[in-house]
Amino acid sequence: MEDLLKLEKQICFPAYAFSRQLTNLYRPLLDKLDITYPQYLVMLVLWGEQEKTVNQLGVKLRLDSGTLTPLLKRLEQKGFVNRTRSKQDERVVIVSLTEEGTKLREQAKDIPMKIVACLDVSIEELLQLKTILNKMLID
């Protein structure tokens, strides 16, 4: 008789609520760096790789130019990234870290730890969650 049209039966609602809860947990920490959670994700990529095209960022973060272009302009305005057209291909925009953007990493280094502490579950469960989620991500 199980009625799948019950909020309590849904898997999708917890995923949606959890995702929002996460960005709310990040908010006070990221406020100190003057960036938002999606902006932080871009910075994470750039801290790892120095520079990326808009397209490459989009593939990594699963976001399109409609989201990234204005977001990157805001990061540029804050002075954390540069946006320059590629000389070889004028269509391509290369996003790179400024000195300020590079330095920001220092202030961000203990954020992951603090977030995990908030979540108050075991590392095993976190890894388990990550494994399942990654498996469920299509592509």
Add this chain to the structure above:
Amino acid sequence: MEDLLKLEKQICFPAYAFSRQLTNLYRPLLDKLDITYPQYLVMLVLWGEQEKTVNQLGVKLRLDSGTLTPLLKRLEQKGFVNRTRSKQDERVVIVSLTEEGTKLREQAKDIPMKIVACLDVSIEELLQLKTILNKMLID
């Protein structure tokens, strides 16, 4: 040496990406009912309980009036819900299903099945995911 400031090391990014992937999976199905995913969540609650105040919806869905008020106005405009002030307490707005809103349930009944089919993982893993996520939801 593990560098937690790596996108690949983050648990939060898969959660964020998965949540967006879900609403993208729902979109083509919900387009046919002319509602969005957050609107669908409101309908789920009302299909179960007939009527709720804005506050009660907010508690269940973890959304505030800043999000719900305009969303509910859109559902009202589509003819799926009524919004009426409580006679006992004029501050309270009661949201209830219209006949159209009630009928919409019929068209939604196989959506959960279709979504699960898209995800292509075992029921056990889904339940495991749901358990962990619910555990991680604070409150």
Add this chain to the structure above:
DNA sequence: TCATTTTATATTGCGCACAATTTAATTTAG
């Protein structure tokens, strides 16, 4: 070669999310 197609980014428009503030009704305390 030069029109056609493809690709990369940008723009527009809509609907969330959420912080901060406002408005108005109810509760409470003195």
Add this chain to the structure above:
DNA sequence: CTAAATTAAATTGTGCGCAATATAAAATGA
């Protein structure tokens, strides 16, 4: 009983997300 505090929604403003479209540069092909 009334001033102060609390509560419920609404409003305002900012930043995503994403569909749809536009723009412009590069690649392809007859």
